[in-house]
Amino acid sequence: MGFQRSKEFLDTVLSYVKFPFDKEDIRMELQEHIWDRIDYYTQQGLTYYEAEEKAIKDMGDPKEIGIQLNKEHHPLIGWLYLASKVLVILFVIINIFMAVPVIIDLGYSIFDDKLIREIPKEDIVYKIDVNERVQVDDTVINFKNVVYDKNGTLHISYYYYDKKLWGSGWSLGTIGIITDDKGSKYYRGSSHTTGGIVSKGMVSVENFRKDAKTLIIEYDRYNRYYKLEIPLKSGENIE
Amino acid sequence: MVKIDKGLIGGSTSLLILSLLKEKDMYGYEIIKELEERSDNTFKLKEGTLYPILHRLENEGYLKSYRKKGGTGKERKYYQITTKGEKQLIEEKRQWHVFSTSVNKVIGGENHGFSTL
Known part of the structure; x- marks a missing residue:
């Protein structure tokens, strides 16, 4: 049968x-x-x-x-129906990725950076919450904290990530040239980063001027430019 | 047994299907059986031709379908009338009424002048 x-x-x-x-x-x-x-x-x-x-x-x-x-x-109707479904799915995916920066910023802004936490509390003269965001191509850099310690070293903590999670792997060579409102230019004492989807980094500048009122970070490379001015707690406020 | 010309019932097939589905959800074979039984086998349409009609009614939004296990434990594709389908049913019933009344007026000539000739 x-x-x-x-x-x-x-x-x-x-x-x-x-x-x-x-x-x-x-x-x-x-x-x-x-x-x-x-x-x-x-x-x-x-x-x-x-x-x-x-x-x-x-x-x-x-x-x-x-x-x-x-x-x-009918093939035409069938394909149109299928195409509309695919578009909806794409739309949802794109939206999720658009939301990635928001989610990451939310997550990271709650917790202090680990690198900052490694600085002994008693050494900290002042700490500023910066939370300034800049973007170079698809890389988002968020400057989180600035900490001035009693040895005159200014620590700048930041994290960065690629907006597209499958991204180019563009690695952040430098966060830019560090100067202050008094016209002093600083070369980095030390910097270190940790990897992952979100990379964390901290730049420590030794012998930062105590009386500087503004920290200036200026990035100008490969035709990408940003300039960040972060108000500091001026010299007289520090005991 | 009188078999009605396919063309004649062609126009009213959707009326018959929508009427049956107004009562309960059914799958294709069930609809065929109901049509046969209720019309004493007058409506014996080629069974396969039911499906293009069902799919058209679904495309038009008069029906929707879902798969479910029936009383026999076998899974079948059931059709359910939609609100839009219920409105369509009312409209088709009205049209059918107009049509059948008109036909009766023409053929049921006892009270008409012609019949006395």
């Missing part, structure tokens, strides 16, 4: 249906109908073979059914 006649019938119907994604559903629906009909006839005493013959005959002309079904499963 086996459903040889049914299979032939269904193959003929489906050969007229052009939109591929609906084919299996249609096949199943018609197949189930034929099975129900075969059951009905075998219960009436027909042999399986006779029942199948009769059930197929009851279905009608497979070509006509196929042509009519194809009209209702």
